[in-house]
Structure formats: C-alpha cells, structure tokens
Amino acid sequence: MTGDTAGSRIVLRNTLREHASPYDLAGDARAGLSSTPKTLPSKYFYDARGSHLFEMITRLPQYYLTRAETEILEREAGRFVEAVRPRVLVEFGSGAARKTRILLDAMLERGLLEGYGPVDVSAQASRHAADTLIRDYPDIRVEGVIGDFERPRDLPFPGRRRLMAFLGSTIGNLEPVQATAFLTSIRKEMTAADAFLVGFDLVKDVVLLERAYDDEAGVTAKFNLNVLRVLNRDLGASFDLEMFRHRAVWNAGNSRIEMHLESAVEQSVRIQSIGLDVSFAAGETIRTELSHKYTRESAVGLLEASGLRVESWCTDESDRFALALARALG
Ligand SMILES: C[S@@+](CC[C@H](N)C(=O)[O-])C[C@H]1O[C@@H](n2cnc3c(N)ncnc32)[C@H](O)[C@@H]1O
Structure with missing residues (x-):
C-alpha cells in the first residue's frame, strides 16, 4: 500500500501486512x-499509545540514553556528514525522529539534504514525524517504509549516497544473532559510498541501568x-x-x-x-x-561479524553511550 500526502513530498509504503511480513x-x-x-x-509495544509513552520515557531524568546520544550527535554530526557527504538519510526504528534533526541540519547546512527515509513499524509515529519534517525542511522529500526493519526490502532512495542510521540503542533490543543478521542485511544494501551510524548503550553501573x-x-x-x-x-x-x-x-x-x-x-x-x-x-x-549493553570491543566485534568496518567511534563525555560510524567491508 502506498500513502501519498502533501503533494508528492511524502510517500510512506506500508509493508506490515505484505505476504511473509515478519510483523505477525x-x-x-x-x-x-x-x-x-x-x-x-x-x-x-509501538502502537500510537506505546510510541507516545516511549517519547515520554526519553524525557525522563533517569533515561540518560537520549541525552547522551544527543550530546554526541550535537558534537559530531558535522564531522559524520563531512566524512560521508550523504544526499539522503535512511533511518531504521526512526520513531518521532527528534535526534534525526541534528543529522538533517548538518546535511542541510552543507547543501546536501535531499531526502529522508524512515523505516518503522509505528504508522502513527512515522506519519507524524514525516508531517512535521516536511513542514520544517521545505525542500526535503520523505520516502519511508512502515514496516519491520528485520526484513529490509526495497530500502528508500536506491542509487543515492545514503547515510543509514540506527539510533536510540534499538540495536540492543535484538539478540546478538538477530543483530548480526540485521546489520548484515543492511550492509548488503550499502554501496562503498554509503555509511551506517549505529548507537550503542554501554555497560555501566547496574543501579543506573536498572533505574x-x-x-x-x-x-x-x-x-x-x-x-x-x-x-x-x-x-x-x-x-x-x-x-x-x-x-x-x-x-x-x-x-x-x-x-x-x-x-x-x-x-x-x-x-x-x-x-x-x-x-x-x-x-x-x-x-x-x-x-x-555493549563495550567498545563487543560492539566493534558485532559490526565486524556483520561485514562492517568501524571508521569512527565516539562516546559522550561520561562514556555512557557510543555512536559508531561504519562502512561496508571490501
Ligand atoms: C527504542 S525506540 C527508538 C526511537 C528513536 N530512534 C530514538 O532514538 O528515540 C525503537 C523504535 O523502533 C521501532 N521498532 C521497534 N522494532 C521494530 C522493528 N522490528 N521494525 C521496525 N521498527 C521497529 C519502534 O516503533 C520505535 O520507534
């Protein structure tokens, strides 16, 4: 199913009910x-209510993950974008796409930004994010997928130089074997010019984690x-x-x-x-x-086992969270 609103600047393809969808x-x-x-x-979890509750979680004082990742993005987004020079940003598990804007802004400032490709199971969160992004970025085109990122097919913007992003420590929601399969499937879609930015929450004090x-x-x-x-x-x-x-x-x-x-x-x-x-x-x-929760060693090991080479590893000031920028090996 294809939904097309706001002229032709938003296209969200709904694959949730396609044959053999892993969303079952x-x-x-x-x-x-x-x-x-x-x-x-x-x-x-992520119906409209669940997506809204997750957004509330990201604002809780105990939920350091969002603030730590935002800190890294604010410091490093320009450098990531300079290194990759992407024309489009494709984001898995994009949700409300709030931190995403830091990357979009860095692309816009350099005259690179053409499109954004969210891939998320939450129809409501995806539609809301797309509507607000086209309002705030007048020249952007949104071509997204409402669907399960675990079986990526026909990713948005083939043929353009893409920065792929997987933020929010969503990689942590996958068992290591699932995470390797997911990263490998994305790596197979990447050209040598593309790059993949992955957010890892790091091992830390158990009390902070449980809280x-x-x-x-x-x-x-x-x-x-x-x-x-x-x-x-x-x-x-x-x-x-x-x-x-x-x-x-x-x-x-x-x-x-x-x-x-x-x-x-x-x-x-x-x-x-x-x-x-x-x-x-x-x-x-x-x-x-x-x-x-990952260490630098276990995160790099996971990426390498998926055929990805880490080009840059950045943490927040307190070493709570890391962003790895990776390229397809070979
Ligand atoms: C932990 S939240 C992260 C949201 C946002 N990226 C952030 O950093 O705040 C996980 C997001 O991934 C989406 N999601 C979870 N499992 C998914 C799957 N298998 N396929 C596609 N989206 C999924 C959820 O709807 C949600 O938006």
Whole structure:
C-alpha cells in the first residue's frame, strides 16, 4: 500500500501486512506465550499509545540514553556528514525522529539534504514525524517504509549516497544473532559510498541501568503493560492489566536489561482470536524487551561479524553511550 500526502513530498509504503511480513502479532503471540519462559517481541509495544509513552520515557531524568546520544550527535554530526557527504538519510526504528534533526541540519547546512527515509513499524509515529519534517525542511522529500526493519526490502532512495542510521540503542533490543543478521542485511544494501551510524548503550553501573528502565513515575511500567493492551485490542485477549507488574532486571551473563511483566497471581488468560488459553503461575513472567549493553570491543566485534568496518567511534563525555560510524567491508 502506498500513502501519498502533501503533494508528492511524502510517500510512506506500508509493508506490515505484505505476504511473509515478519510483523505477525498473532503468530508471535502464539509462539511466545506457548514457550517457556514466555516472551513477546518488543516491536509490538509501538502502537500510537506505546510510541507516545516511549517519547515520554526519553524525557525522563533517569533515561540518560537520549541525552547522551544527543550530546554526541550535537558534537559530531558535522564531522559524520563531512566524512560521508550523504544526499539522503535512511533511518531504521526512526520513531518521532527528534535526534534525526541534528543529522538533517548538518546535511542541510552543507547543501546536501535531499531526502529522508524512515523505516518503522509505528504508522502513527512515522506519519507524524514525516508531517512535521516536511513542514520544517521545505525542500526535503520523505520516502519511508512502515514496516519491520528485520526484513529490509526495497530500502528508500536506491542509487543515492545514503547515510543509514540506527539510533536510540534499538540495536540492543535484538539478540546478538538477530543483530548480526540485521546489520548484515543492511550492509548488503550499502554501496562503498554509503555509511551506517549505529548507537550503542554501554555497560555501566547496574543501579543506573536498572533505574533507566524502572522510573518512579511509572511511565516505563505503563509502556511495558501497553503490549497487553495491544493483545486485548487486536487479538481479543482478556489480560487484566492490574494483575501484572512491571519488572526490569540486569542479566549479567547476557549483558542486558530485561523487561518482564510478572503475573501477580495464578491466572489463565484467553486470547480469543487465536483460540489460546495461557496459564500463569503467581510470579511467572512474560519477557517483553531485551536491551543489550555493549563495550567498545563487543560492539566493534558485532559490526565486524556483520561485514562492517568501524571508521569512527565516539562516546559522550561520561562514556555512557557510543555512536559508531561504519562502512561496508571490501
Ligand atoms: C527504542 S525506540 C527508538 C526511537 C528513536 N530512534 C530514538 O532514538 O528515540 C525503537 C523504535 O523502533 C521501532 N521498532 C521497534 N522494532 C521494530 C522493528 N522490528 N521494525 C521496525 N521498527 C521497529 C519502534 O516503533 C520505535 O520507534
């Protein structure tokens, strides 16, 4: 499906319901809630409400990630853009595309900016970002994909020199094997002139990490519970949100924060549209998000295993977050 608004300056191609799309709520809910331990992929958080809650999270004092990455972008965006001289920016997991503007501004200042290609599962966030960007960048063309970045096909702006970006530590939401597969698939799309900018959250004090995913105001809890609302609305499930608790725990063995929803009582939940009854013991959890934390060594190892060579590695002043600028090897 192609949506075309604001003359022809925005084209958002919706691939979510295309044949063999990896965005399959019913299939993933059946598989994840029938397995031990129970899991749900984090991409299903992001309906309109979930995307809005995520934006609220990025403004929380405990959520240092956005501020640290912004600090690096403000300092380094000009240098990245000088090194690549891209005509277009293609961004995976673009969301509200707020930090994106720092890169777009650096491209605009150098007379390079022609287009922006967001790739995100959230239709609402993508549409809103596209509408505000064409208002604020009068000469920009937005050609995006509402779809799952894990099976990238027909990426925007083929044939133009592209800076690809994967910000916000979204790479951390992928298991290392998935992350390697994703990065490899993008690398195969890149020409020697293109570059890939990837944001990694770095290993740090466990208290700071756990606090970033469990704020006192309960915004992250609402975000986590939102996936149950999505299942209730889209699959006719009967989750009682009062009967589940948000948990964020550090898994040292896998170097990751895990978000879980813990059942407060023994209970059974019906998921009507897939004919599934899911039993929970009291205290049993659904793991809803992984957020892997990297060292420079593990991040460079991941990129190299995906056929990418790191050209530049930049951290914020407090070494909380890093941006790696990488090129396709060979
Ligand atoms: C952690 S947020 C980051 C948002 C933004 N890039 C930032 O840095 O603040 C993850 C974003 O990726 C999107 N997303 C998550 N999984 C996805 C997937 N498999 N395919 C496409 N988009 C996905 C979400 O809708 C959300 O906008």
